[in-house]
Amino acid sequence: VDPHTYELLKNIFPxxxxxxxxxxxxxxxxxxxxxxxxxxxxxVFHEPCHFALRDPKYSKPLQVLSGSANTVLAKRSGNRTRCCGGPDELTFPELSEKASQIRYDELKSTGADCIITACPICNVNLxxxxxTMEIADYLASKLPG
Structure with a gap:
């Protein structure tokens, strides 16, 4: 499941x-x-806030990506990561767009060729x-043949 659903099912529903x-x-x-x-x-890996902030021990996407690419993190990452603005896009579209642009600029400033995320909502907003690519698409693009 995606990071939002993962957090709900793993931590909230119980x-x-x-x-x-x-x-x-x-x-x-x-x-x-x-x-x-x-x-x-x-x-550059954009950590979905539902992993970085709510389940910080979960690092599988970063581990997998780091094994297949020269991976860097933005200055604000881990428990200081910034939201992509996605969760607010329906109720506060202007705020969402501003948050998205701020985060995109931070990620772009790393000089990375591509932004990778492990969340479909972050992928759309960034x-x-x-x-920007979702991690599954990025990894699939690297498979031989």
Missing amino acids: LYISNFDLEIYYYLDLVRMPSIPRGNEKV SKENR
Whole structure:
């Protein structure tokens, strides 16, 4: 599931639904990663806030990406990461766009060739200048053949 749903199912639902004992996985937990040739491009990883802020021990997307690309993090990352603005786009569109642009500028300032995220909402909100990819799409593009 995506980071938003992952957090709800893993951390919130058990607080309110008795006997909620499902095992919750992010899709990279279930994929056996093939050997992906390490590329020369520099990528910056935008950590979805539902992982970085609400489940900081969860680092599978960053681990997988770091094994296949020259990966950097923005100055504000980890527990200081900035939201992409996505969760607010319906109720506060102007605020959402401003947050999105601020985060995009931070990520772009790293000098990376591409912005990679592990969240479809972040991917949409940060997609500017065709520089943003969801991690599954990025990894698939690196597979041989």
